[in-house]
Amino acid sequence: MPFTIRDGVRLYWRLEGSPDRPPLVLLNSIGTDHALWDPAMPGLLRAFRTLRIDTRGHGASDAPAEDYSLAMLAADTAAVMADAGLGRAAIAGVSLGGMMAMQLALDHPARVSALALICTSATMDAAAWAARVETVHRQGTGPIAAMAVGRFLSPAFAARHPEIVAGMQDAIARQNSAGYAGAAAAIRDMQLIDRLGAIDVPTLVVTGSNDISTPLDPHGARLLAAIAGARHLGLDSAHLPPVEAPDALVAGLRGLLCADPARDAAMDALFEAGLRNRRRVLGDAWVDRSLAGRTEFNADFQAMITRVAWNEIWGRPGLDDRTRRLLVVAITASLGRWEEFNLHVRTGLAAAGFTCDELKEVLMQTAIYAGVPAANTAFAEAGRIIAELQSSQNG
Structure with missing residues (x-):
């Protein structure tokens, strides 16, 4: 010993x-x-x-x-x-x-x-x-x-x-x-x-x-x-x-x-780049609420999403924001991911990212390729959001 x-x-x-x-x-x-x-x-x-x-x-x-x-x-x-x-x-x-x-x-x-x-x-x-x-x-x-x-x-x-x-x-x-x-x-x-x-x-x-x-x-x-x-x-x-x-x-x-200071600096740069895309697509108010709601349990997950999804994917030059928004709407409706569907429908319509007619055409296409039940729910969710946005504009 x-x-x-x-x-x-x-x-x-x-x-x-x-x-x-x-x-x-x-x-x-x-x-x-x-x-x-x-x-x-x-x-x-x-x-x-x-x-x-x-x-x-x-x-x-x-x-x-x-x-x-x-x-x-x-x-x-x-x-x-x-x-x-x-x-x-x-x-x-x-x-x-x-x-x-x-x-x-x-x-x-x-x-x-x-x-x-x-x-x-x-x-x-x-x-x-x-x-x-x-x-x-x-x-x-x-x-x-x-x-x-x-x-x-x-x-x-x-x-x-x-x-x-x-x-x-x-x-x-x-x-x-x-x-x-x-x-x-x-x-x-x-x-x-x-x-x-x-x-x-x-x-x-x-x-x-x-x-x-x-x-x-x-x-x-x-x-x-x-x-x-x-x-x-x-x-x-x-x-x-x-x-x-x-x-x-x-x-x-x-x-x-x-x-690792060099690695940390690189991760910070990716996060900031993703955060800029996230704010452009979803708006400052939503992003600020999301950041304020981070906890010790989910903070790493939120940072990963910002670095990868919002920087690496939303930052790619091959598609414009409008096309990406409509793709996300179609995919989330097909998978029944209604929280994400509602988020992108609301922000897309509110920020003039796409029109109600364009949204309707995407959901019609979804009905054929992902099934009528998925599209049925999507139309109901989107209709509620459209009514809320119209009510707030009229009010």
Whole structure:
């Protein structure tokens, strides 16, 4: 087993993945060890060379009986990186791990190329953490195990996975009390909030919609406001996304850390070209409403449509817009795609892209080649739209 020894303390670490992939250091929350990342590792190892570390006081690392500090834990991380042969790397940390990541970026900036701050904060309730430190010193970790796991996982996830709940509670109850209390003291005493403006690497702030420990408001919002250029990723998770939402978390990390500026610039250019065609054909009002309705779930799909359909196809020189509009009307009527049919009928008539007589001829042709039932519905849908447009003009 690989260990780094710093100031007489053994720190366990695990290096995995192909050496030709970008390095990523993974740091854990209080009360967990490097296995926290197990559910995400298949996805991470396809993109990164990963270094996982058991924080001082956790897992296979030593647990000296003293108060730890974030500066101490950041120095531990830097020492392990050196032993692992990683000069500079992206750092992803959950909760306490995120606090360590920020401290590392401030104290050892040459080590850090990017940050992923996952369900973490730059300031916590010091009194609450002081009380937890005192409880653990007096009674051990057993009395806080259920409370801690209750904050780690969302109720719905916990109900589906009682085995994970039991395993986490048992691990915390068995953890070295001095190690847990030492790490809790580091959270109690952290001094990060006023230094965040000095962080100048690409940063992703990840929050969980069900996280009651470090929710977006106020914890994530403070990080986003203070770190220049920080981006936000919201996940359907509680406090431990590597457990509850590993695939979505991996996708977010890959988006931040595997970005290709040249490719991104090309994609942006294609999107803007498609957006111009989309506005010309459908009108600014409709496009603005569509863009405003994008969500994290469908944004990539909307971008793909704009780049491919509206740039690559609607931008081709072989047909004029009128012909393309009528082709779309005929095809969508034939396939029964009435939402798209109605959109193109309405915009085509409203923008004088074609006439009612031309629309009628297309639908007559559709009746022969796609069937009378399809044309029957198309005439009904188009008739309703024509009546609405005439009513608005008369009104």
